[in-house]
Amino acid sequence: MQKPSTKSLIIIAFIGIYVIWGSTYLLNKISVTELPPLFLAAVRFSVASILIFTIAKVLKFSLKITKKQLLNSTLVGFLFLVYGNGVFVWALKYIDSGFGALLASTQPLFVLLLMRLIDHKKMQPKSLIGVAFGIIGMYLLVSQNELVTNEETLLGIFMIFTCIMSWSYGSVFVAKADVPKNYLVSTGYQMGIASIVLAIASLSLGEAWSSPLTWSTRVQLSMLALITFGSIGAFTAFNYLLKQVSTEKVATSAYVNPIVAMILGWYVLDETLSTQSIIAAVVLLTGVYFITSRKRDLPKEEISKDIP
Template sequence: MHQNTADRRSSLLVWGALAVVYVVWGSTYLGIAVAVESIPPLLSGAMRFVVAGLLLGGFLLARGGVAAFRMTRRQFFGAAVVGLLLLTFGNGMVAVSEQYISTGLAALLVASVPLWLVVFRIMVRDRPKLLTLAGVLVGFAGVAALSLSGAQAGSTFGIVVILFGSLSWSVGSFMSSRIAMPANPFAASTVEMLVGGVGLTVLGTGVGERVDLAAITGRSWTALAYLVVVGSLIGFTAFSWLLGHAPISLISTYAYVNPVVAVVLGALVLNEQVTGQILVGGLVILVGVALVISIERGGSPRSGEDPGKPGDGKPGDESAEADRVAPRDDPSHVSGGRPPRP
């Protein structure tokens, strides 16, 4: 009786945490779009990640002292490089692109990240399974169709920017499992967010962005606060808890649920138009991603393995790379193996 009750409670907690990851990371695309209505895109990301990094770092110091940040220079450098790739050039480009394309289109194109990771594996002479390659071809066919249809209905520039951001996010996720990283994943995420935030500050000011506090609307402030607290901190905590309490095959479903959530929220809240071409192209991408993840995850995955999310940073195993997604924050996507947001 007690065992059944405990099992039921554990199951409810798992599905509750999974729902948080589904909705929170899917909603970060909407949050970014609202934030950049009156805050320059790159500097809005800088504000988000610097604040989130300071909050997370402060919590770690209060709880474990400086020992939590014990790392070598090489590990610090590794986390810093991953932070620049995931957050500065990955998440930063998501924010820039959403000035030109819909949040739903952005999320669907970011969903191509697992496909790029398979391409990188081929480049380092790994040999994915034949069905994995089939999934990659299907997924990229969807990316091509979505890019062409999106360019007609939106901005070619925005599509090019989001694809560049997705590529950077993929490189950062791929590297995070192959370079020295801090042993404490929360400390790694803190470094990634702070360095990524500084990188966004430098990049934003370099291209002429300036923050006019008087011009920022209450709506954008609210969205920014949501991205910091809910997107980067609560979403990250829920994801990290799931890694130790749920099968990776279940956790990795966020890779194709997040874009669906983003499309629905964009249509409901921002009245974004969802065309038949976008639906078909997006569905093809998600089918390709689902095929790649299911094949790479074949067998009975162990609970606690890390599927990764763009914007994270913890080393993962070879099979985990297939679903390291997601501009966040994003990502959404708190990076390679843990998340600092989309």
């Protein structure tokens, strides 16, 4: 059985990736209305990585990294943060934050498919039921003509799906990859590397850079929350969970985040919250239940890695 302290950390980490990440869709949407998307992401992750390494040094964690760990961290940083996040933020220019978050709820479906293809892992009945509910919920969402209005919206939807695939493969890869053992240090390297790539991409594409002093108060507060809670808190929790519980369970955050994002987008930005979207959200959450409640065929010593 797991030690109570480990159980508590896992519960806190899940709250982080469920609730805090759910709010980042709103925060990114607010920020991208004034700032170029790649520049936004570069600033967010560069500041976050500096703070993370500072915290790690104060706590006397080792910052040593092997060549293999550096290569793996570079790949993971690209999959999660450069493409998975940077392009996703760009797509939010064309769609509502809640709608984008609901699209992201298809991630567990991609994760299960990738695990089937890469690890030849057989899907259990409850997983298949969860996938079915996910597909139904996805159809209910994208079939709303009042939300899918023009070619730019369709482009945004397509690009988000490619981001979800990138994030899903990263989730499967990092679960077994050789990266720094300390979750805070691992997060710092991923963000630091990603921020450099994002900065180069931003400059190459001619994005306009600006001083934080020129940003509106709304954007300044949003960026502060993205860096502290979204990047340092939630992403560190995400890396921790990938090593503690099954990848499919971590991926269920993509089902809960949209509910948080949809409510916040409706309340703060007056985004559309239709009855059909609410029904789609309920269906998707039902899929969460079936995926997280299924039992796994694991050796006894590995069973403790899952939340009971």
